[in-house]
Amino acid sequence: MSDDRGTRHEAHEMAQWLRRHPRFLEQFPDLAVTLVVPKDGGASASLAGYQLEVLREKNRELTRRLHELGENAQLNERLAVRTHQLTLALMRAGTPADTLRTMVAVLGEDFAGDAVRVLVPVGPATPAALAVALGALDGAPWLLALPAADPRLAAVAGLLEAGEPQCGRPGPERQALLFGSAGERAASAALLPVAGLGLVAIGSADPNRFYPGMGTLFLRMMAEALATALARG
DSSP states (O other): OHHHHHHHHHHHHHHHHHHHOTTHHHHOHHHHHHSOOOSSOTTHHHHHHHHHHHHHHHHHHHHHHHHHHHHHHHHHHHHHHHHHHHHHHHHHOOSHHHHHHHHHHHHHHTSOOSEEEEEEEESTTSOHHHHHHHHHTTTOTTEEEEETTOGGGGGTHHHHHHOOOEEEOOOHHHHHHHTGGGGGGOSEEEEEEETTTEEEEEEESSTTTSOTTOOOHHHHHHHHHHHHHHHTO
């Protein structure tokens, strides 16, 4: 009997505390879902309604998340298909010059690049096949072949050394180096270091198209496909 009296006393104190803190369940909505509500109506109806609204809100949130996951899955599928098609196109290119032309054309058409640039630091270590390709491409508006000692390359030196793609709004030095007079068409850019070549830059007029923190898996795959295709000589 003493245990029953103690339990009733605790329940009474708890009820008084809840009356003094009527917004308690707003801080702990999960508790409202777990409460057992009498079925005889009365004052309990408001709590039952609150429980139902909490469940509805959770359902809306789950629906929103599922919708986002579906959209991301579709986007990744499209990117995977385009990356695969790019890889096949690079494999079909007969010469390093054709390989670079193909890369620029696909990035501009299939990946909607508003301004595509290929930056190549040229020096004694430049492979012979690549040097021949640069000669064949002389005058191409998207090709930036600069002496390896050119001080302007300092703007991308760290990026080339790290070897990881980078996305975001290019700073003034990178803007001037990579896009020059086309800078107004490169409000944001994806920069792809390519082993044995230099750098491929994809500029967009949309300042939010390429942003820091976005996934770079497909960008790395494209850079590796280009490097492999060029290594064939």
